[in-house]
Amino acid sequence: MRAQDLSGISFDSIIAEVNYDINLLYVVPCVYTRNMILNHLRDRISMVESVTKAIIQPGQLQPQPLPLQPGVTPIAEPPALQQPTTPGNQTTFTLQELSKYDGKGGNPAYVTVNGTVYDVTSNATWAAATHFGLTAGKDLSNEFVSCHAGESILSKLKVVGKLV
Amino acid sequence: MSNRSITCPEYKARLNTAANLLDTMKTQIRQGVLKKRNLVWLELTGCSGNIISLLDGSNPDFKYLISQMTNFIYNNSLSASEGEVAMEQLFSVLGSDYILAVEGAVTTKNNGLYNIIGRLNGKLVTAIEAVKTLGEKAAFVIAIGACATHGGVSAARPNPAECVSVQSVLNRKVIKLPGCPCHPDWFMGTLAHILLYGEPDLDRRDRPLLFYSTLIHDRCPRRSYFDKGIFAEKLGDKTCMFKLGCRGPVTRIDCPIRQWNQYVNWPIEDDTPCIGCAQFGFPDAMEPFISYNTTREVRR
Amino acid sequence: MTKKIIINPVTRISGFMEIQANIENNQVVDAKTEGLMFRGFEKMLEGRSPFDAVYFTQRICGICSTAHSMASTLALEDAMGVVPTDQGRYLRDILHGCEFLQNHIRHFYQYTIPDFVKLPEDYPLFKAEHNDFRLPKEKNDRLVKDYFDSLDLSRSSHEMLAVLGGKVPHNHGVFIGGITTQATTDKIIKIKSILHYIYQFINNRMLPDVYTIAEYYRDYFSIGGSYGNLLSFGCFNGYKDLGTLYVNPLVYTDGKTSVFDLDNITEEIDYAWYKDKQNVGKPFKTDPEADMSKPQAYSWVKAPRYNNLPFETGPLARQWLTGEYRNGISTMDRTIARVLEARKIALIMNTLLENLIPGVSVQKEYTIPETAVGKGLIDTTRGALGHWLKINNQVILCYQIITPSAWNLSTRSSNGMKGTAEQALIETPVKDINNPIELGRTVRSFDPCISCATHIYTGGKNVNTIQVIP
Numbered sequence: 001m002r003a004q005d006l007s008g009i010s011f012d013s014i015i016a017e018v019n020y021d022i023n024l025l026y027v028v029p030c031v032y033t034r035n036m037i038l039n040h041l042r043d044r045i046s047m048v049e050s051v052t053k054a055i056i057q058p059g060q061l062q063p064q065p066l067p068l069q070p071g072v073t074p075i076a077e078p079p080a081l082q083q084p085t086t087p088g089n090q091t092t093f094t095l096q097e098l099s100k101y102d103g104k105g106g107n108p109a110y111v112t113v114n115g116t117v118y119d120v121t122s123n124a125t126w127a128a129a130t131h132f133g134l135t136a137g138k139d140l141s142n143e144f145v146s147c148h149a150g151e152s153i154l155s156k157l158k159v160v161g162k163l164v
Numbered sequence: 165m166s167n168r169s170i171t172c173p174e175y176k177a178r179l180n181t182a183a184n185l186l187d188t189m190k191t192q193i194r195q196g197v198l199k200k201r202n203l204v205w206l207e208l209t210g211c212s213g214n215i216i217s218l219l220d221g222s223n224p225d226f227k228y229l230i231s232q233m234t235n236f237i238y239n240n241s242l243s244a245s246e247g248e249v250a251m252e253q254l255f256s257v258l259g260s261d262y263i264l265a266v267e268g269a270v271t272t273k274n275n276g277l278y279n280i281i282g283r284l285n286g287k288l289v290t291a292i293e294a295v296k297t298l299g300e301k302a303a304f305v306i307a308i309g310a311c312a313t314h315g316g317v318s319a320a321r322p323n324p325a326e327c328v329s330v331q332s333v334l335n336r337k338v339i340k341l342p343g344c345p346c347h348p349d350w351f352m353g354t355l356a357h358i359l360l361y362g363e364p365d366l367d368r369r370d371r372p373l374l375f376y377s378t379l380i381h382d383r384c385p386r387r388s389y390f391d392k393g394i395f396a397e398k399l400g401d402k403t404c405m406f407k408l409g410c411r412g413p414v415t416r417i418d419c420p421i422r423q424w425n426q427y428v429n430w431p432i433e434d435d436t437p438c439i440g441c442a443q444f445g446f447p448d449a450m451e452p453f454i455s456y457n458t459t460r461e462v463r464r
Numbered sequence: 465m466t467k468k469i470i471i472n473p474v475t476r477i478s479g480f481m482e483i484q485a486n487i488e489n490n491q492v493v494d495a496k497t498e499g500l501m502f503r504g505f506e507k508m509l510e511g512r513s514p515f516d517a518v519y520f521t522q523r524i525c526g527i528c529s530t531a532h533s534m535a536s537t538l539a540l541e542d543a544m545g546v547v548p549t550d551q552g553r554y555l556r557d558i559l560h561g562c563e564f565l566q567n568h569i570r571h572f573y574q575y576t577i578p579d580f581v582k583l584p585e586d587y588p589l590f591k592a593e594h595n596d597f598r599l600p601k602e603k604n605d606r607l608v609k610d611y612f613d614s615l616d617l618s619r620s621s622h623e624m625l626a627v628l629g630g631k632v633p634h635n636h637g638v639f640i641g642g643i644t645t646q647a648t649t650d651k652i653i654k655i656k657s658i659l660h661y662i663y664q665f666i667n668n669r670m671l672p673d674v675y676t677i678a679e680y681y682r683d684y685f686s687i688g689g690s691y692g693n694l695l696s697f698g699c700f701n702g703y704k705d706l707g708t709l710y711v712n713p714l715v716y717t718d719g720k721t722s723v724f725d726l727d728n729i730t731e732e733i734d735y736a737w738y739k740d741k742q743n744v745g746k747p748f749k750t751d752p753e754a755d756m757s758k759p760q761a762y763s764w765v766k767a768p769r770y771n772n773l774p775f776e777t778g779p780l781a782r783q784w785l786t787g788e789y790r791n792g793i794s795t796m797d798r799t800i801a802r803v804l805e806a807r808k809i810a811l812i813m814n815t816l817l818e819n820l821i822p823g824v825s826v827q828k829e830y831t832i833p834e835t836a837v838g839k840g841l842i843d844t845t846r847g848a849l850g851h852w853l854k855i856n857n858q859v860i861l862c863y864q865i866i867t868p869s870a871w872n873l874s875t876r877s878s879n880g881m882k883g884t885a886e887q888a889l890i891e892t893p894v895k896d897i898n899n900p901i902e903l904g905r906t907v908r909s910f911d912p913c914i915s916c917a918t919h920i921y922t923g924g925k926n927v928n929t930i931q932v933i934p
Contacts, residue, residue: 043388050392103459121459124381124390127437128409128455133448209501211915212478213526213633219570219615220622220632227612230587237588240475244578246904247471249593271502274756280500281480282473317508317523324504324754345526345633399644400827425626426619428654434630434637435645435827439519441634447520452513456829 011048018044091161093117095139098163102137103129109136110160113144118157139163182353182374186224189233189356201359202262203234204254204298207241208291209279209318209327210268210311213345215241220425221348229352233359237262240281251282251289257298263358264302265351269311269318269327270295278325292333299334304358306339307331308351313340314444321448331370339363340370344441349422350375369444371416380412380438383420395460400435407460411440411450466493469900472500474907476575478527479914481873483903484762487894495882495889497873497907499765499914502737502754509863514540514832514855515640517863521851522634524865525916527570530563530625531844533638535851535865540640543838543855544830550704552642552826554816555628557700558655559637560844561813562625565662566618567845568779568806571911572670573614576799579905580677581607594899598680607676610669617665624655624662642826649822656817663810666803674803678796683893688795688906690888693717693773694781695871697724697850699843700812706819709812711843714785715770721785726841729850731866732767735760735875743878747839747864748852765917767874767883768866776884777847777871778911779805795888798909832858846911847871869917872910885910 021041028034093110098117103109108121109129120126120136129136134143144154205215219226230236238254245253268291271278276290283289299305307330310316319327331338341350354372357364364372381387389395389404396403404410415438423430431438440450447453465488472482480501486494505524509517517536522529534556541548548556577583582597582604583590599607622632628647629637637643678685693716700710713724732744733752738761740752755761767774775781776793780801783789788808789801833855840851847868854861874883882890885907894900 043391046388046392104457106460109459122393124406124413127406127411127413128452128458130409130452130455132414132445133451209503211523211526211529211633213523213529216526216570216633219574220619222619225619226615230589235588239589240473240480241478242574242589243475244583244590244592246473246475246593246901249591250473250475253588253591273502277756278502279480280472280482283470283482286470288472317520318503320508320520321511322507324507325502327503344523398827398829399639400646400825424631426623428623429626429628429630431630431636434628436630436636436639439636447516447523452516453519454515455513456831 014044014048091117092164093161094164098139099137102135111136112139112163113141113154115163116154116159117161117163118154119160120157123157182349182356183223185353185356185360189360192360200233200235201303202237202257202260203229203265203355204237204257204262204302205239205265205267206254206281206291206294206298207239208266208268208281208295208312208330209271209325210309210316212241212267214267214309214312214351215239217345218348218351221352222426224352224356229355233355234263248283248285251284254282254294255284255297258301261303262301263304263306263355264298265306265308265355266295266299266312266330267308267346269315270330270333271318271325271327272333273324273326295330296333299330299338300336304339304363305330305334305336306341306351306354308341309346310342310344310441310446313342314446316342316344317447337363338370339366339372341375342371342442342444342446343417344446347375347419347422347424375418375422376416376442378416378418380415380417380420380432383418384412384432385420386432396435397460398456399454402435405432405435405437407458408437409452409455409458410437411443412438415440415443417442467897469894469897469903471900471903474904474912476578476908477912477914478525478916479912481907481912481914483889483907485889485894485900485903487897487900490894490897492889492892492894492903495886495903496762496875497765497883497885497889497912498763499873499917500763501914502764504754506863506865509853509860512860514543514853514858514860515830517851517853517860518639519634519636521863521865524867525913526633527567528563528845528913528916529633530560530629530635530638531842531846531849532851532865533635534560534842534844535840535849536853537638537640538840538842539838539851539853540840541838542840543836543853544640544833546640546830548640548642549826550706551821551824553703554820555643555647555826556638558813558816558820559625559629559635559643560699561809561816562621562629563632564809564845565666565806565813566621566625567911568802568809569614569618569621569662569666569670572674572799572803572806573611573618575911576908577607577611577673577677579901579908580681581611583608583611594896594901596895596899596901599676603676603680607673610673613669614665617662620658620662624658627651627654639827640830641828644827646823646825647820652817652820652822656814659810659813659817663807663814666807666810670803670806674800678800681796684796684799684905685792685794687892687902688798688888688909689793690776690884691774692793693770693775693884694784694793695724695770695775695777695848696782696785697841697843697848699782700809700816706815709815710808711782711786713841715775716781716785717771717773717775726839728771729866730769730772732769732878734767734878736763736766737761738766747850747866748854748862751862761875763875765870765873765875765883765914767877768870769874769877772877774874774877774881774884774887775871776910777843777868778802779847781847782843783808795906795909802911834858844868846913846916867913867916869910869913873907873912873914873917885912 101110276292629635738752
């Protein structure tokens, strides 16, 4: 079923990207950019490949989560087992519950900023669940304001719930 | 097919590599356009690893630097003279046109007595005195390596010697070349630009865009593994080391395309995570360097 | 009448130091060597991840960073109970060997040669303050040429290191279990090829060069002798299949060689800028604080002792302990031993390379123990280096380092007995009191690394502002 979803949503956008890349290849003047585009193209093709495989052998191969657009990092599966109780459709966390999502021992890495809980497990700037000396599983509202005030980076993060 | 010209910043940047600058410069020297300038290389509180890294440079190498590009006046590791004579030589540049290169942080503890670099007229010269005196009068000041640009390892928590960056004690522009150590090309390229065209284009934090414009992550040969979510479990693996703590995604520097030591290798090619040594905040903000216990599912 | 001379800075060493000497009848009667930089690495390491020590401690020294990655890795392996395979050890020791070559070539040509060879004065960097250059022009010219040519070879030594170590200074290769990456055939042959040219250079140029200097400066065979106590922690030794290729942990004193015993090491701080409950302690049993107000203290370098005696460590100690070179103990012997050792290391590296199995991976996924204690003792370019660490709650509780230059450039013992280099300066004839070049030549023969020796001790919280030198 999930493979179905992926193919439904992403095939169109992948095909669009591939077409865009091919058009671009006709006009770019420099070899270096051309190589970059070819690289991107190869990457898209390998994605199509992995999705196709997943459809054919759904039991044997987990489909890779696909980025919606180039440049956006893949998003981790939300942890089904460890999720706190869900009142209505909104997951809530206490600070104590949040502290378990510290990005250690295979746990995902969550942080909260201004009451919203974000998943940073696969965020590139959070390697090994650490970010400029900060660790996951915490309320980082103050730290966020002191470094990223006025930046729209939060909207790119996956929201997983609210802090209560 | 369209004849529209599309500007490609990467392509432009590559044309401007250190090697090209040097070629231009060689020609200009021959034509007498370029005049050699005085260079002083001060070592302060640090490991003296940046001067060693400079000796590891090639094309231009150290020989070319001291014979064709500059009058290399003084360096603690290399000067033939010693004692007062060496100090006199160092301070003889005052009043002339010179470029000051500084490696190491500035210790402020106990009035700077935690780092004494010599004696002049019998009086102790602290590192902080030297950098202030020479820094104010220099045509350009280049801070080389993590300690000089932001305190680096010398200022690591709890900063026992109360070290600060070169910029903190100078009220003037300081060109910053972070890295631990600084790659010889980053220094040579910056110097060449100064000798030829003056100050290079700098970012908001005074790093030359020539070298510090692009994230390691954006040019990493292992990027496709990251995008596909294939992660290394231990050092020595050939896939993405994001889950081991790689700082490539927050470090702006050209290691992936430049590489080190005659361009033979670099940390990620050596199957280890980038530790962000060319990023401000190294080392405290870049730690832990290596983690096995992370979001990666542990095999049981 | 006693005259006092001061040399500061002592250039062409790593770090900052001052020599103070009293001269009577053109002879040194008293001398002090003073380390003049403090960083406080041991305090910095507290609370950090033990794995990070391997990369962090390398930043102690830019010219011998690999040495610190070796010692910290050994300490971690000891704490974690990891025993590296012989292949892992070969790989790691090859990296260490590259550093020996880099260091010895640079130390001989860039740091030592300007003392004895007149370099072209149209370079401001090479202006010398004295005129004691004795080589005939033709030989002088040859050594000047080799000064410049050697730059390519020391650079190549680092290139070899980077082939397996990622980059250098501050390599990424040395780690628990051996090295991080795998030595594939292309890498092995690249290193072999570079090593071939370095070996030829050492054999055909560097050795003749050092003997040329020795021939014209014969007096330096009787200057710089010191106590003749020699110490090595061992290196390139104890392989399962290859045995010992270089030197085992040994000490030499009173004309006798014996096996090194760790229990005999103590550190004294009577004359260094630190305070503690007592002035002598064993590694790890003390936690001294920086204190620049101590009246009799004059340096950041403590005084490590073996059986309460100052010891010399480094290439001459190793060459002597293995019996490969026993001409004497002096300034010139130290310099010759360093060059001979460079050749020896090149040969050892070749043996190790020939015993490598290509493509072997020696890495595992490691877990940090809750609590552990470890020590890493190894002989490095400048001599015996020791790292000690304690782990608590999976982070570093405390870390201690005793460097080779702390042995060689140590301050006095509590009973006033001089450090090794200080003793080496005694009775040195000084021809021109305004240009006492003899002292610098002797001190440099120890290859001092003051960046290593002085900046690793615990920093204090309350230090009074004082005048350092009366």
